[in-house]
Amino acid sequence: MTRLSHLPPRDLEALSAYADGRLSPSERQRVEARLRDDPALRRSLDEIRATSGLLRALPSVRPPRSFMLTPEMAGVRRRWLGYPVLQLATAMATLAFFVTVGLDVFAPAAAPAAFRAAAPSEEMALEAPVAMDALPQEAGAAVLGAGAVSAVAETAMPAVTATEMAAADALQASAPTGPPLLQPGEYASREVPNAGGEGGPPPALTEAGTPAPNPLAAGGPAATPTCEACSGEVEIPPPSAPVDKVAHATAIPEAVPVTQEAMLQAASGAPTDLAPETRQPSRLPRLRWLEIALAAAALIFGASSQWARRKTG
């Protein structure tokens, strides 16, 4: 007997594929021609068919159990997926936390000051022009008042470099010259005695009052400029300003009576000045709040990932 495995591999493959009807028409014709002439090949084909038939006749076995997935089996996958995601979230929150703390600790003068100064200068740009438009309506006081506004800006800005903490205060003390439009004379004048009478008036008020001589000297020309110039002065503080500030501080007694109108302008800003005062403490903690939030997020994510890991075992 010719064993199938002794057939040339090409013949064996051809017969096997022929039995399955998987030969191309030309191959099939060639095999059929050989089968007609070769009884041994015919027997081999029969053996292949019989073997294949035996295998097909193997009974299908009923599974010993069902392979439907339980929610636990399917859930395993979700938790496994959740674990790395939570770990990543923990790492990100922790990283963000340390970056924020690092910014807070190592760059207190740079980042936060810029952070605080940005908003006030925006307010200035918006409000100062309005104040300038309104000034002509206040007759003779107009020029002097405008001078005071610019002078305030000049003295206030140096405060940013001198004392960082007062930066926002000073800027905003000068900025609110706009609101006088809405609250004219009487309201503002009521505020002036208060400010002057108090032993320790807000720094913004004293600084606002002092510049009076300044408009006469340096601020004089700056009294007439347009709104762009006004906001421009705010953004670029003059380098000599700190010196001015010291000089004006000693000149306070004379300055106050002389610049009644200027005081009106500056003091009328006082009501709105309170807003920045109260906003100031909340602005610093904004960074703290961010730190706290990030720390809390890192802790929550960390705890969740630990929980997830324990769940998945």
Place this chain on the structure above:
Amino acid sequence: MDEVELLRQAQRGDLEAFNRVVLEHQTRAFNVALRVLGDGEAAADATQDAFLSAYRNLRSYRGGSFRAWLLRIVTNACYDELRRRKRRPATSLEDLGPETEDGETEVDAWLASTADGPERLSERTELVHAIQDCLDRLPDEFRIVAVLADVQGYNYDEVSSAIGKPLGTVKSRLARARARLRDCLQRHGELLPAAFRLHGEASS
């Protein structure tokens, strides 16, 4: 509801829809694993692994024949089990043949569930053992092709996609698997159906 819709729901995370698909395919999947692995318990584990893996990777199924897609996963689960055995020689293929008591009782238990009379059952049981024994003796890659193409009746293209090999490889492996099986089965001559036996004797 048709399978396409069930699969779409399953892809959205509907486990019940997926389980209805499992019910539809589990017998065939289990039988592939059983014939490839020759061991009921290992086959059940491999089938379970395959369905779990199918559910996890359901997103990668993008239409087409789900039967063929699932077959590839089942085949891979079988390959995994075969590799595991190679790492642990204690449960090598020789130990899992029908000669061993364990193998026999398991096969008997499954066959007992079919509705045949006791005599025919024992005859068939022996034949089934003989065929499984010969399958077990084949090299892994031959056995898988023989099981898929002959035992389960998948076409060449399905087998090709299941084992990730070209059609030519399927053809040649199947031909050689059949030749080896034929030679092996002749040693169990008295068990074989008359036609199979007579032909072999007549040609000798």
